[in-house]
Amino acid sequence: MLAFDSLTKRFGANVAVKNVSFSIDRPMMVGIIGASGAGKSTLLRIINRLTDATSGKLEFEGRDVLGLKGTAKREWQSQCAMIFQQFNLVPRMDVVSNVLHGTLNRRSTLATMFNLYPTADIHTAIAILDRLGIAEHAPKRAEALSGGQQQRVAIARALMQDPRIILADEPIASLDPMNAQIVMDALRRIHEEDGRTVIANLHTLDTARRYCDRVIGMRMGKVVFDGTPEQLTTGVARDIYGADADFSESATSTSIDTIETSAARAIHAAEAIA
Structure with missing residues (x-):
């Protein structure tokens, strides 16, 4: 389906993505992990054509994605919807209108100006x-919703595009553990029920292991790991993050049980000191 061949992106002297080559041959849920600055977000932006690659190739079903221009580029962007960490909603606009923004690529300029939507699209x-x-929040302003609810609105907007691929850039980084689980459950269901490929940049190893079929590890712009969740051992994670023996997965866990256990230990330790 999606093939990367020596994909590289430079920002001046800085190489954000370096000679990335791998392929996704069927719909699956892929997690991309790595430290801040590893090139994860830049890679997603290249896929969606929000930024251009410096060199290399990117093909979807044999089609040159990097060479698309004008209408063809916009059509491609509607086929690989983006979900962002900060939701990118219009805060003062009602929820259903935010979702309907997912149809902007196929609407006329006049309809967009007057905020006119077909009844079928509203349904x-x-x-x-x-x-x-x-659904009960449809008439509310987006700003009235919690962070987790807003991220689900952003997912709904992406689904409104009816995309082949969903790109999620740190979709749970600003959410509490409960909402993070709800959002990741939703993305997993979308993959399984709709047969859509989901590529998500993730900052926690437990999330990648629990939800993804495949994990890509990036370090300093390069792919340094490509395997199954079972192959993502603590040792491998240390290599991906460039960490030493003190590296602890629990410090980055989104697991509710892990966080509650860590909090309980901290309380017991404080009580012992007191």
Whole structure:
């Protein structure tokens, strides 16, 4: 489906993505992990054509993605929807209108100016919100929702595009553990039920292991690991993050049980000192 061949992106003297080569041959859920600055976000932006590669190739079903221009580029961007860490919603606009923004690429300029949507699209938007468990919030302003709810609205907007690929850039980085689990469960269901490829930049190893079929590890712009969640051992994680023997996975865990256990230990330690 999606093939990367020596993909490279330079920003002046800095190489953000360096000779990345791998392929995704069927719909799956892929997690990309690595430290800040590893090149994860830049890679997703290249896929969606939000930024251009310096060199290399990117093909989707044999089609040259990097060579697309004009209408063809916009069509491609509608086929690989982006979900961002900070949601990128219009805060003062109602939820259903935010979702309907997923249709902007196929609407006329006049319809966009006057905020006119076909009845069928409105029904589809509400059905998607219902699927994500937030249909009752459709008439509310987006800013009135919690962070987890807003991220589900962003997912609904992406689904409104009916994409082949969903790109999620740190989709749970700003969420609490409960909402992080709800959002990741939703992305996993979308992959399984719809057969869509989901590529998510993740900052926690337990999330990558639990939800992904495949994990890509990046360090300093390079792919340094490509394997199954079972192959992502603590030793491998140390290599990906360039960490020493003191590296602890629990410090970055989004698991509710792990966080509660860590909090309990901290309380016991404080009580012992007191």
